[in-house]
Amino acid sequence: MSPSLYVPGDGPLHRLPAGAKLAALAGLGVALFLVSSPIVLGAAALAAAGVVAATGVRLARLRGALAGVAIVVAIVVAANAWLAGWREAAAVGARIVALVLLGYALTLTTRTSDLLATLERLLAPLERIGLADAGKVALAVALVLRFVPELMKQAADIREARAARGLRVGPVALVVPMIVRVLRSADAIAEAIDARAYPPCKSPPTSAIPSSTGPGSADHDNA
Amino acid sequence: MTTRDLVLVALFAALTAVLGLVPPITVGFLPVPITLQSLGPMLAGLMLGPVRGGLALALFVLLVALGMPVLAGGRGGFGILLGPTGGFIVGWIVGAIVVGALAKRFARTGAWRAPDLANAALACVVGGIGAVYAMGVPWLSVVTGMGLGPAAASMVVFLPGDAIKVVVAVMVARGVQRAYPIALR
Amino acid sequence: MPETAPRATQTSPPESMSIVLDHVGVTLQERPVLRGIDLVLEERRVGIVGLNGSGKSTLARLLNGLVLPDEGTVRVHGLDTRTQARAVRRAVGFVFQNPENQIVFPIVGEDVAFGLRNIGLPKRDAEARALAALAAHGLDGLADRPAHTLSGGEKQLLALVSVLVMEPRIVVLDEPTTALDLRNRNRIRAAIAGLAQTAIVVTHDLDLVSDFERVLVVDEGRIVADDAPEAALRWYRENRA
Numbered sequence: 001m002s003p004s005l006y007v008p009g010d011g012p013l014h015r016l017p018a019g020a021k022l023a024a025l026a027g028l029g030v031a032l033f034l035v036s037s038p039i040v041l042g043a044a045a046l047a048a049a050g051v052v053a054a055t056g057v058r059l060a061r062l063r064g065a066l067a068g069v070a071i072v073v074a075i076v077v078a079a080n081a082w083l084a085g086w087r088e089a090a091a092v093g094a095r096i097v098a099l100v101l102l103g104y105a106l107t108l109t110t111r112t113s114d115l116l117a118t119l120e121r122l123l124a125p126l127e128r129i130g131l132a133d134a135g136k137v138a139l140a141v142a143l144v145l146r147f148v149p150e151l152m153k154q155a156a157d158i159r160e161a162r163a164a165r166g167l168r169v170g171p172v173a174l175v176v177p178m179i180v181r182v183l184r185s186a187d188a189i190a191e192a193i194d195a196r197a198y199p200p201c202k203s204p205p206t207s208a209i210p211s212s213t214g215p216g217s218a219d220h221d222n223a
Numbered sequence: 224m225t226t227r228d229l230v231l232v233a234l235f236a237a238l239t240a241v242l243g244l245v246p247p248i249t250v251g252f253l254p255v256p257i258t259l260q261s262l263g264p265m266l267a268g269l270m271l272g273p274v275r276g277g278l279a280l281a282l283f284v285l286l287v288a289l290g291m292p293v294l295a296g297g298r299g300g301f302g303i304l305l306g307p308t309g310g311f312i313v314g315w316i317v318g319a320i321v322v323g324a325l326a327k328r329f330a331r332t333g334a335w336r337a338p339d340l341a342n343a344a345l346a347c348v349v350g351g352i353g354a355v356y357a358m359g360v361p362w363l364s365v366v367t368g369m370g371l372g373p374a375a376a377s378m379v380v381f382l383p384g385d386a387i388k389v390v391v392a393v394m395v396a397r398g399v400q401r402a403y404p405i406a407l408r
Numbered sequence: 409m410p411e412t413a414p415r416a417t418q419t420s421p422p423e424s425m426s427i428v429l430d431h432v433g434v435t436l437q438e439r440p441v442l443r444g445i446d447l448v449l450e451e452r453r454v455g456i457v458g459l460n461g462s463g464k465s466t467l468a469r470l471l472n473g474l475v476l477p478d479e480g481t482v483r484v485h486g487l488d489t490r491t492q493a494r495a496v497r498r499a500v501g502f503v504f505q506n507p508e509n510q511i512v513f514p515i516v517g518e519d520v521a522f523g524l525r526n527i528g529l530p531k532r533d534a535e536a537r538a539l540a541a542l543a544a545h546g547l548d549g550l551a552d553r554p555a556h557t558l559s560g561g562e563k564q565l566l567a568l569v570s571v572l573v574m575e576p577r578i579v580v581l582d583e584p585t586t587a588l589d590l591r592n593r594n595r596i597r598a599a600i601a602g603l604a605q606t607a608i609v610v611t612h613d614l615d616l617v618s619d620f621e622r623v624l625v626v627d628e629g630r631i632v633a634d635d636a637p638e639a640a641l642r643w644y645r646e647n648r649a
Contacts, residue, residue: 006290029305033365072307076367083373092368096306099366103302107290115289136229140282141289143233144240145514148293149556151241171259171391175266176398179238183403186234188509190227191474195502196512196523197494197574198226 007057007108014055018114019121021106028102032095038087041094048101055109062104069100116141135200139193147182154178228275231405235271235279236286239263239315243295258295261385264315265351265392268322269330269343270399272407277320284313310362314355321350327407335397343396347389352382426450426485427471427578427608433479434466441466443629445480449608455617455637456610457644458626465505467626468580468610472500485577498527501576505583507563516542516558516566517551523574541573545599561592568599578606585613614641 080089126132243260267276325346364374429447469475473489513519520538623640625633
């Protein structure tokens with residue numbers, strides 16, 4: 001799995017701050033539901049396609065993602081055409097296309113770490129009143145990214161071991177050992193996180209490093 | 224929440240992602256292959272309980288929103304959440320909470336006697352199917368302009384697959400809990 | 409900042425630079441794992457050897473408070489692991505047997521910076537120090553790599569760097585070379601030899617501790633030999649091999 005759908009680049013959308021893009025997306029998302037004219041919505045869909053094109057991402061990169069959307073849009077448009085007429089169907093189809101394309105424009109041009117940083121800023125007010133912990137969210141996201149390749153490897157190993165014995169793998173026979181193996185490592189991982197001074201202290205960083213002289217610091221000695 | 228809880232939440236969010244990445248499984252009598260991803264909320268609820276299970280799926284949805292290709296078929300991104308199926312994905316959070324709450328209350332996962340199995344299955348039906356559709360269908364209806372009735376009717380084709388997933392979820396939860404019991408929370 | 413604070417830590421008397429176990433017992437799941445351990449460790453290189461299940465890993469985990477004693481006390485530089493857990497975790501770094509379980513973050517550089525962020529360093533400083541630490545141990549250029557793509561030896565080295573970057577005064581290593589091939593074993597061995605701080609190494613790899621100052625042999629929850637490496641290892645080979 002590639003860690004993100006983000007595609008590096010330096011176009012105008014890439015340079016725009018993540019927070020601004022998120023706010024624009026939220027605003028446009030609401031606006032698209034307030035409009036019902038198929039002509040306006042069609043123009044919006046074209047504009048959204050223009051925005052995606054402006055990201056400079058090659059179409060091939062998007063083909064997989066857009067194929068799924070195209071099928072859903074086709075079904076929805078057909079159903080609406082039959083139930084409510086072509087005008088309505090065109091409006092609905094254009095609206096979905098516009099929404100989904102704008103969503104992809106955000107995802108394609110914004111680093112996951114930038115979105116996370118924006119999320120941390122959004123959580124800051126909640127954090128001050130003790131309702132959220134941005135640090136925990138960031139750690140949890142990192143842990144997921146760490147677990148995905150591990151689980152994939154377990155799945156491959158289990159399939160291989162079963163195939164070696166000439167067995168087919170049903171979902172239960174695949175998922176049970178996969179979970180059990182990784183659960184066994186969960187305690188060790190929690191222990192390792194605690195061993196590295198987690199949860200973070202809130203005191204100022206000046207007191208962070210204990211007598212960095214001590215018996216000396218390895219990286220300074222070798223640097 | 225202890226560090227271990229945090230690790231478990233992340234683990235089940237990752238599991239939900241991986242269930243969407245393993246190739247879909249074909250079942251004899253069904254015309255379409257089914258993806259295992261919607262097992263995620265059922266398994267998280269059954270094995271972690273409402274709080275951690277709900278957080279696991281909330282974390283998963285956050286990853287979708289952040290643009291990670293964690294949905295079945297390598298999809299992801301804000302666009303999917305805004306699209307017609309967005310309600311089902313967000314509904315997984317509610318689904319995991321409901322499954323977890325019902326399982327914690329009615330199924331002694333650990334003993335796994337016949338009534339526990341039946342209650343766990345019922346929890347999956349109510350939470351993993353009922354609650355998810357209760358969020359997904361109105362959303363589908365709003366985004367597509369379909370009436371609620373037709374939107375709900377179009378879901379019928381998915382019900383056989385969902386029924387199979389309920390059975391799979393209960394069997395997986397039982398299998399895992401025998402090897403590695405976790406108290407529901 | 410009070411003017412005296414930095415001076416006080418820098419001139420801390422050498423007698424406080426020790427690990428003291430006072431009549432320590434540990435029971436895990438109703439099984440006594442360690443019994444009546446009295447120990448003062450002041451050497452810069454201490455090896456701990458013993459059969460599987462002898463209690464040596466638990467002994468190591470006592471030293472940074474990952475396991476708390478059921479009887480007796482453990483003091484590190486005068487800090488009680490039970491009541492001053494935070495300070496103890498800062499002073500004692502722990503490198504686990506399986507680096508897979510120790511690498512927390514998906515990207516190498518992020519993982520090294522994780523501990524630094526926990527002890528309050530701002531993001532930029534943490535990242536800069538992480539890069540420097542990676543370079544110091546021959547892992548430069550790997551900062552942006554996904555951690556799961558590293559080789560076994562690189563993972564173990566990364567686990568070590570992630571601990572060292574926090575500048576602990578003592579490093580405890582639990583079977584650091586068990587899963588490694590000869591070449592990577594030598595890399596880890598060199599890294600341990602080059603450590604400026606106290607190192608306490610739990611291992612089955614008897615060569616690894618043969619040039620240490622002191623070696624403990626743990627058996628059935630007790631320390632049965634405690635000597636210079638040659639004598640301690642000879643005892644171990646003759647009585648337990």
